[in-house]
Amino acid sequence: MLDEFNLVVATYRQRENDCISELWYFAREIGDTRFDASKTGLPSLVVARTSLDPEFFASKAYEKILDNPWYFRYILKLTPIHVTVEASLEAITQAALELASKKLGPNETYKVETHIRLSDLTRDEVITAIAGKIQNRVNLDYPAKVILVEVIGDRAGIAVIPPKMVVSVEKTRREARQRQKQQENVEETGDLDLEGF
Structure with missing residues (x-):
């Protein structure tokens, strides 16, 4: 296990390696070329070290889920850490x-x-x-x-x-669905308003 980590990541049992691959891929996508991650010896738990600010990493993951709710398949929760x-x-x-x-x-x-x-x-x-x-x-x-x-x-x-910095993938997916429904309602309302003219 990494001694110095700045992310704690929950995943599915026996999917730790898939989770690490997914983290690595996402890290590259947001410009982290020195990312590292490892299993902890505990089921469903991975630790990682990003060369970026860990809060920035978490906020980018949050934005990615809002934009594409099924982008992450193996990451369940991502927690930034300031010091080990x-x-x-x-x-x-x-x-x-x-x-x-x-x-x-x-x-x-x-x-x-x-x-x-x-x-x-x-x-x-x-x-x-x-x-x-x-x-x-x-x-x-x-x-x-x-x-x-x-x-x-x-x-x-x-x-x-802040509590919102702990990124729960499922919770953020629900938020993305709510935003999508609100957007659809706004668009429907807008269409109705236009019909009145």
């Missing part, structure tokens, strides 16, 4: 607080979200260690930013991002 550290409570807390001080505005609400795999760390201890040192208000339902901790074995990826 050793998966110790101290290292995770320090990195999360440093990122929060840069990326969390003074009046922005937040929540801490953790995904812990192959580790003795617990969700509660990670959340308590981070949230106990941040002054901003917590909003579990509609936070302005998510402090995200992705632990995979002895490595942890951390990000402080």
